[in-house]
Amino acid sequence: MIIELLTQIIFWAFVILTVGSAIVVVFSKRIIYSAFALLFTLFGVAGLYVFLAADFLAASQLLVYVGGILTLIIFGVFLTTKLHGMSIPEQTHQRYLAIIPVAGIIAILFYVFFSVDWFAHASAAEPTTKDLGKLLLTTYLVPFEVASVLLLAALIGAMRLARPREEDQDD
Amino acid sequence: MLETAIILAKIWGVLLTLVTLAAIMTWVERKQSAVMQDRLGANRADVFGLRIIGLFQPMADGIKMFFKEDFVPPKGDKFLHTLAPIVAFFPAVVIFAVVPFGDVLRIGTLEIPLQVARLNIGYLFILAFGGLTIYGTVLAGWSSNNKYSLLGGLRAAAQMISYEVCVGLSLVGLIMVFGTLQLDLMVKQQGELIFGFLPAWGIFYQPLGFLLFFPAVIAETKRVPFDLPEGESEIIGYYTEYSGLRFGLFYFAEFIEIIVMSALFSTLFFGGYQVPYLYADGFVFPWGGSWNLPHLVVVLLQLGSFFIKIAFFCWLQVLIRWTLPRFRYDQLMRLCWTGILPLAVLNILITGGILLLIKG
Numbered sequence: 001m002i003i004e005l006l007t008q009i010i011f012w013a014f015v016i017l018t019v020g021s022a023i024v025v026v027f028s029k030r031i032i033y034s035a036f037a038l039l040f041t042l043f044g045v046a047g048l049y050v051f052l053a054a055d056f057l058a059a060s061q062l063l064v065y066v067g068g069i070l071t072l073i074i075f076g077v078f079l080t081t082k083l084h085g086m087s088i089p090e091q092t093h094q095r096y097l098a099i100i101p102v103a104g105i106i107a108i109l110f111y112v113f114f115s116v117d118w119f120a121h122a123s124a125a126e127p128t129t130k131d132l133g134k135l136l137l138t139t140y141l142v143p144f145e146v147a148s149v150l151l152l153a154a155l156i157g158a159m160r161l162a163r164p165r166e167e168d169q170d171d
Numbered sequence: 172m173l174e175t176a177i178i179l180a181k182i183w184g185v186l187l188t189l190v191t192l193a194a195i196m197t198w199v200e201r202k203q204s205a206v207m208q209d210r211l212g213a214n215r216a217d218v219f220g221l222r223i224i225g226l227f228q229p230m231a232d233g234i235k236m237f238f239k240e241d242f243v244p245p246k247g248d249k250f251l252h253t254l255a256p257i258v259a260f261f262p263a264v265v266i267f268a269v270v271p272f273g274d275v276l277r278i279g280t281l282e283i284p285l286q287v288a289r290l291n292i293g294y295l296f297i298l299a300f301g302g303l304t305i306y307g308t309v310l311a312g313w314s315s316n317n318k319y320s321l322l323g324g325l326r327a328a329a330q331m332i333s334y335e336v337c338v339g340l341s342l343v344g345l346i347m348v349f350g351t352l353q354l355d356l357m358v359k360q361q362g363e364l365i366f367g368f369l370p371a372w373g374i375f376y377q378p379l380g381f382l383l384f385f386p387a388v389i390a391e392t393k394r395v396p397f398d399l400p401e402g403e404s405e406i407i408g409y410y411t412e413y414s415g416l417r418f419g420l421f422y423f424a425e426f427i428e429i430i431v432m433s434a435l436f437s438t439l440f441f442g443g444y445q446v447p448y449l450y451a452d453g454f455v456f457p458w459g460g461s462w463n464l465p466h467l468v469v470v471l472l473q474l475g476s477f478f479i480k481i482a483f484f485c486w487l488q489v490l491i492r493w494t495l496p497r498f499r500y501d502q503l504m505r506l507c508w509t510g511i512l513p514l515a516v517l518n519i520l521i522t523g524g525i526l527l528l529i530k531g
Contacts, residue, residue, distance in 0.1 A: 067302020
């Protein structure tokens with residue numbers, strides 16, 4: 001009884017956290033606030049994954065998006081907005097053209113939302129790590145490896161772009 | 172009803188123990204550094220003339236911080252400035268939730284697992300929340316509107332994101348050996364014996380893993396020799412603009428991190444709550460002979476063993492902090508990317524090879 005009540009309270013807290021901070025991300029006029037609000041959005045989404053019994057996904061969400069990618073975004077924002085005293089444009093462009101891709105994304109999201117039996121999946125509540133690992137190394141081995149090769153290529157490419165060229169170094 | 176009460180009691184118990192231990196750790200650090208530098212250390216705080224080698228000092232510190240002026244830089248960001256210490260404090264405490272501090276306590280028919288959350292993804296949980304500790308530092312650095320703070324925050328972000336990779340990879344070997352991410356299962360397996368006499372602790376399976384994990388974790392806690400974000404003698408660091416209890420929270424979070432990391436070292440590599448040769452019914456020695464013990468004594472021995480291991484690693488971390496000088500920034504990065512990282516990958520390869528040979 002109390003456990004169920006607590007679960008409900010925590011669930012709605014996560015919902016409010018996710019949606020509330022997402023609103024700040026979108027409507028904030030200062031890019032630094034958007035970046036920090038994204039922290040709470042991603043954290044809230046991880047919490048919602050837990051309620052859907054996707055424990056591995058929740059931890060990876062925190063690990064990859066909050067611990068890794070967002071840190072880099074904030075790092076970038078730090079280096080661009082404040083130190084040189086220059087402001088970067090933070091207003092919106094092409095408001096009406098944007099409707100097309102946004103409508104498409106919303107349509108896909110709604111399709112997934114109504115086509116999956118969420119309650120059946122969530123009530124099973126089995127640990128997912130082992131099954132995910134097995135699937136990644138058997139059925140989905142090729143996509144998994146292709147994705148990692150792609151990431152490696154991106155990594156090498158980023159380093160190539162960031163490093164000064166050899167002829168420049170002589171100057 | 173009873174279950175809920177037990178869960179809440181465990182949460183409160185762990186939280187209070189952590190906070191109390193952290194308060195004692197502030198005293199330990201001052202006293203130990205004093206002994207190492209041939210000083211007396213904090214010994215003035217007294218209650219009715221009672222001093223007990225300065226143990227009242229943490230209380231005096233706490234009261235002092237409550238009454239200090241709580242200063243917010245006028246051009247800083249008030250909201251984020253308030254949020255930062257909370258964000259720094261939260262993950263440090265939460266990580267301990269998945270650490271088992273004992274086996275199962277039986278009272279009548281009731282079985283209480285001595286762990287706040289028995290999570291299947293235990294180690295991933297630790298990594299995930301370990302990654303959150305960056306934000307307290309970065310927020311503090313940015314919201315203070317102070318160049319030194321910002322430098323500290325930037326250094327922290329670069330350092331911690333690099334060492335996160337090392338922390339994650341240096342432990343993959345251990346996870347391969349135990350075949351689980353769940354911390355209580357890891358500790359259970361460490362209760363067995365190798366060759367019939369050696370406790371099956373992680374350090375005996377993964378000596379290289381421990382040597383890589385240990386410095387990487389200390390770098391994550393931002394303490395000397397990796398204290399570049401703080402760097403007292405050069406930039407003072409990300410909490411330059413903090414005072415009173417807000418500074419206190421940062422200070423406290425650091426000591427809680429020390430304790431939690433010590434708990435992790437002992438859980439992952441030194442058998443956690445396990446006492447060598449102690450089983451559920453008492454001691455069974457490999458050279459023959461046994462010594463039966465009641466259940467409660469076994470549980471208390473386990474708790475005691477875990478506590479002693481934590482105390483040892485706290486001592487070791489303070490010892491390191493007051494022995495080594497600070498790394499330079501390039502040395503710090505070189506250690507991570509060209510030292511720990513390749514060795515961690517090598518460790519994974521070797522472990523995989525050996526596992527393949529043994530298990531076929």
